Amino acid sequence: MTLELVEYIAWRKKEINAVIMAHYYQIPEIQDIADFVGDSLQLARQAAATDADVIVLCGVKFMAESAKILSPEKTVLLPDLRAGCPMADMVTAEALREMKAQYPDAAVVCYVNSSADVKAESDICCTSSNAVNVVKSIPEERQIIFVPDKNLGAYVQEQTGRKMILWEGYCPVHDVLTREELARQVEMHPDAKIVVHPECVPEITQAADAVRSTGGMLQYVKSSPDKEFIIGTEEGFVYTLQKNFPEKTFYLARPEFRCYDMKYLDLEKLANALDRMEHQVEISEEIRRRAYGALQNMLSIMP
Numbered sequence: 001m002t003l004e005l006v007e008y009i010a011w012r013k014k015e016i017n018a019v020i021m022a023h024y025y026q027i028p029e030i031q032d033i034a035d036f037v038g039d040s041l042q043l044a045r046q047a048a049a050t051d052a053d054v055i056v057l058c059g060v061k062f063m064a065e066s067a068k069i070l071s072p073e074k075t076v077l078l079p080d081l082r083a084g085c086p087m088a089d090m091v092t093a094e095a096l097r098e099m100k101a102q103y104p105d106a107a108v109v110c111y112v113n114s115s116a117d118v119k120a121e122s123d124i125c126c127t128s129s130n131a132v133n134v135v136k137s138i139p140e141e142r143q144i145i146f147v148p149d150k151n152l153g154a155y156v157q158e159q160t161g162r163k164m165i166l167w168e169g170y171c172p173v174h175d176v177l178t179r180e181e182l183a184r185q186v187e188m189h190p191d192a193k194i195v196v197h198p199e200c201v202p203e204i205t206q207a208a209d210a211v212r213s214t215g216g217m218l219q220y221v222k223s224s225p226d227k228e229f230i231i232g233t234e235e236g237f238v239y240t241l242q243k244n245f246p247e248k249t250f251y252l253a254r255p256e257f258r259c260y261d262m263k264y265l266d267l268e269k270l271a272n273a274l275d276r277m278e279h280q281v282e283i284s285e286e287i288r289r290r291a292y293g294a295l296q297n298m299l300s301i302m303p
């Protein structure tokens, strides 16, 4: 059955000239079948550059929307419409407009984990891999509203020394990792380096040896002479790490570290999406154009 599905996906992909892009949090079968696996920034860059007619985004809604914003002439498919991001839902365009009215001169920096509507209200986007550089690119004297992740925002504040107006959003998957849980892992694996995502709370990022996006973690592990790592991000990524570095050992920072939105998809759903050309992402041209400006401003800055 699985072999049939794999063969069908490969055949159908060619038939419609599709490219399958997956985020590192996807299940192993999806990561293995994808043409490209990456973090949010890498996926956005690939979406902007691909010459395929159809982009199948195996990730969550904001990633598929970013692909559509950057490549409006392409058909972008999100195979399961339930795949959202609770953090992205913590800010709406209307609430952001109200905040902007309070600080009319402030620049709005918007984490890509946000809707197209929110991006359209923003000056520049960032991902977890380039947030520090994006904030540094804004003139010192200008106030900054940072949405929606208060943890990433706090980390960027620490790194840049810039005080920002932080939205009260957070990732429910990363935010719950506690110092006690991390300490338990350190006790069990005293030689392991601690590598965490900047969506974790400040007391976790401050205790880590490295704070990186998922793509940044891969680079860190690659260039590190160390053999063991405690990983503070979603469990799907441990598969990626183990696959790339079979000689190294990875421990999850807490026993359950799962983003359920990233787990709706399997091979059967992917095959169905290709078969039925579902679900096509649509964004009004007015919103897309404004959101494009914020994404393009980000992409013009080195990560």
Ligand code: 13P
Pocket (backbone or CB within 6 Å): 024, 038, 039, 040, 041, 113, 127, 128, 129, 171, 197, 199, 212, 213, 214, 215
């Ligand atoms: P990355 O861009 O680091 O892959 O992060 C995406 C994300 O949703 C983290 O929760």
Ligand code: SF4
Pocket (backbone or CB within 6 Å): 060, 084, 085, 086, 087, 088, 113, 171, 172, 173, 174, 199, 234, 259, 261, 262
């Ligand atoms: Fe959103 Fe968190 Fe899931 Fe990433 S891990 S997609 S930020 S809920």
